[in-house]
Amino acid sequence: MTGPQPAVRLRGGGVSVATCAHLLAQDGFCLAGAAVEPRAPVPVIMLSDPALALLRDIFGRPSLFAALPRIERRVVSWGGSVSAPLPHGAAVVTGAQIEAELGLPALPAGFPPAASEAPAPFTIHGAPPFPEPALRRFGTREAVAAPVTLRAGADHATCHVEATPKGWLFLIPQGADAAWLLGVGCSPEALLAQSRLIAPLIDTLGPAGARFETAPRLLDQVAGPDWIACGTAAIAFDPICGDGTAQAAREAILAAAVLAAIRDGGDRDALLGHYRAMLIAAMRRHLQVSLPFYRSGGDTPWWREQADALAQGHAWCTGQLARVPEPRFLLRGNRLFAREAAA
CATH class of the missing domain: 3.30.9 (D-Amino Acid Oxidase; Chain A, domain 2)
Structure with missing residues (x-):
């Protein structure tokens, strides 16, 4: 591309925001940081071999x-x-090791000067407060x-x-x-x-x-005209599945691909709607996988309450997906293509 590249402001940290920053920087976006209240890092994470392979591939670090x-x-x-x-x-x-290895590079605080013809800046929210803060929880534990x-x-x-x-x-x-x-x-x-x-x-x-x-949770709105939410503050999985870190990386890949497609002239509303639909679909799959564990874990009121919440969440996700069109885009590598063009 020629001409000014769009500026993207990054709020927060963690795997998802660091992955977004890495992919967007590779793609020529102008990045800027925004100060947020630091969150307490999780004590320890079991990073599965598939998640580890994904992160090593994204960051080009085989020994990560x-x-x-x-x-x-x-x-x-x-x-x-x-x-x-x-x-x-x-x-x-440990959470501290993830921040040390994958934390954001040094970014200017605030937006760099941009030419008047530069596209309007976009914000990636990896931490609260979110523009649309309503959070849907599928249980309480x-x-x-x-x-x-x-x-x-x-x-x-x-x-x-x-x-x-x-x-x-x-x-x-x-x-x-x-x-x-x-x-x-x-x-x-x-x-x-x-x-x-x-x-x-x-x-x-x-x-x-x-x-x-630890109950699964998802923002009701994960994107707007000039922002995208990602990371565990926006969508979080129950640790029982062991897939939370891989999900954070996958949603970051999708978020970066959405921004690149918008920059390249794609339909902004359709692309942001695709992002929301894919996150709801990911949550639906997670709830479907988690539900048998909570149905079989025990027969006390606590177990039944948690299983009921997961089942209700699965039904909500199904209803939300029934209201949106079939996916119009296909993710190949780090790029989104219209399905008819990718066929």
């Missing part, structure tokens, strides 16, 4: 997170049965993360997931003897009192740390 502790197996106690160890490839990454030390002989390359009557536990080893325990639905202490699989693996339980909502 290669030196971190690895999870090679998982053991699951769910609905009264305990699985044998199953293969599970993932790197154990707070999680609490606590550091733990493992008993001698515990397998440091195996994660454990366990359902109890009051919620579920997720034990993630992080190196030699340290690990993180995630308690969903109730305090880690109360869940451990009902635990048969994970409790015997823990030597000491540290003080509760970060508290955060």
